Amino acid sequence: MSDTVHSLSTAGLAPKKQIQRWSDALTDLCGQFNVDPLEASSLEGRINYTTVSRLKLCQIEASQHRIAHSSAQSHSSEHPYVKILFQTQGISYFEQNGFQIQVKPGDCLAYDVSCPHTIISPALTRHEVVIVPKELLRERGFHFGRMYACKLSARNGTGRIAHDFVHAAFDEANRLSANSAVGVADSLIDLLLLPLREADTAFDRVGPEAMYVRAQAFIREHLRDPELSIDQISAALGCTKRYLHMLFSERGMTVSDYIWRARLQHCRQELESHGGKTITDVAFSWGFSSSSHFSRVFRKCFGVSPSAIHRGQVGGIAPDVT
Numbered sequence: 001m002s003d004t005v006h007s008l009s010t011a012g013l014a015p016k017k018q019i020q021r022w023s024d025a026l027t028d029l030c031g032q033f034n035v036d037p038l039e040a041s042s043l044e045g046r047i048n049y050t051t052v053s054r055l056k057l058c059q060i061e062a063s064q065h066r067i068a069h070s071s072a073q074s075h076s077s078e079h080p081y082v083k084i085l086f087q088t089q090g091i092s093y094f095e096q097n098g099f100q101i102q103v104k105p106g107d108c109l110a111y112d113v114s115c116p117h118t119i120i121s122p123a124l125t126r127h128e129v130v131i132v133p134k135e136l137l138r139e140r141g142f143h144f145g146r147m148y149a150c151k152l153s154a155r156n157g158t159g160r161i162a163h164d165f166v167h168a169a170f171d172e173a174n175r176l177s178a179n180s181a182v183g184v185a186d187s188l189i190d191l192l193l194l195p196l197r198e199a200d201t202a203f204d205r206v207g208p209e210a211m212y213v214r215a216q217a218f219i220r221e222h223l224r225d226p227e228l229s230i231d232q233i234s235a236a237l238g239c240t241k242r243y244l245h246m247l248f249s250e251r252g253m254t255v256s257d258y259i260w261r262a263r264l265q266h267c268r269q270e271l272e273s274h275g276g277k278t279i280t281d282v283a284f285s286w287g288f289s290s291s292s293h294f295s296r297v298f299r300k301c302f303g304v305s306p307s308a309i310h311r312g313q314v315g316g317i318a319p320d321v322t
Contacts, residue, residue: 004174009046018043026067029056030113030131031079036066038122050173053185056131057170061089061124068118079114082132082142084192086154086163090125094118094149097217101151108159110196111149130166136189142196150196150210158194165191211239212247215255223262226287230255263287264301267294271309279306 008025010018019035022045026033029049037043045062069079087103094101094109096117103109111117113131134142154163169184176184218236222228233255234241248255263286270282277285283294283306298306 005048005050005170007046007048010043011046015042018045022062022065029058030081030083031069033067033069036068038064038066038120040064048170050170051181052169052173052176052188053181054133054136055185055188056129057166057173058129058131059126059170060129061126062121064121064123066118066120068116069113070116080134081113082134082137083109083111083113084130084132084162084166085109085111086128086166088126088128090121090123092125092127093120093122095120096149097213097220099213099216101149103151106153106155108152108154108163108195109149110152110192117149128163128166128170130188130192132189132192137193140189140193142193149213152195154195158191162188162191162195208247211237211243212251215244215247216258219259219262223259223266224285224287226289228259228287259287260297261301264298267298267306268302268309271306279310282306 008021010021013021015037019037022043023033023035025047026035029047035043040063043063043065045060045065047058047060049056049058051057085103085108087105087107087109089105092103094103094111094117096111096115101109112134153159165188169188173181214237215233218233219228222232230241230244234244237244244255248258253261267282267286267288270277270285271279279294280291283291288294295306302309
């Protein structure tokens with residue numbers, strides 16, 4: 001027989017013990033996380049979980065909270081999983097690699113657990129989760145050189161079929177023989193990959209949202225390169241310049257706007273930190289090739305000169321460009 005359904009709850013525990021219980025539960029399932037109930041006096045949570053062959057299936061409900069897997073905890077050997085999350089109630093905000101994804105009921109989110117990330121749920125949330133060992137996906141051609149989180153729809157099409165199958169597999173898990181569990185797990189993985197492959201995530205092409213995330217990540221990784229250009233970005237991502245322009249224009253900016261605003265933000269942060277560098281050193285280290293041009297665009301963006309920031313006359317950090 002397959003594994004039975006296990007349940008865990010924080011009900012009846014003191015607040016500190018609730019947090020420890022929730023943290024321990026998450027660690028047992030897929031890795032170490034920091035847990036914060038935000039401004040609530042308690043963390044009310046419940047997890048029902050089972051296994052089907054090597055897959056872990058979970059039904060999770062929790063009051064407002066924040067969980068974080070930090071870079072200090074990021075060891076892929078300790079978090080060798082991809083998590084497929086189906087939101088069924090409430091709204092969550094997933095943050096990873098400098099971008100945020102809002103997850104609502106009917107959404108499916110797929111992401112690499114080993115990469116640092118944060119999930120904030122301002123109110124009660126419920127979701128169903130499949131925790132998949134990466135090696136099972138590698139066998140099916142899924143690449144992990146750089147997997148970007150991707151939000152898909154579970155309201156229709158292959159996403160809905162995959163969710164329905166997950167729900168049925170959870171309900172029937174304790175009735176499956178060992179051989180049947182292996183077959184169900186194989187079928188479930190193939191079903192889960194269908195919406196991801198339709199979005200072309202982590203394969204030769206990607207859907208619009210995933211492509212925008214990839215473009216953001218590539219820009220951030222090469223932000224110090226003064227030769228960074230839309231030609232370089234489109235070539236690296238395997239898409240046309242026109243398509244890249246469209247992705248950014250839909251979000252109210254050009255590719256160049258995004259690059260320069262990101263550079264300016266980093267420059268301001270360095271100037272405020274008083275790291276001993278001159279204004280020119282900071283500007284040139286972030287891809288600017290002219291001090292006068294840097295001062296002009298800096299003042300236009302922030303309404304103050306870089307020298308004023310450098311002298312500590314103005315505090316604060318510029319808003320993120322995402």
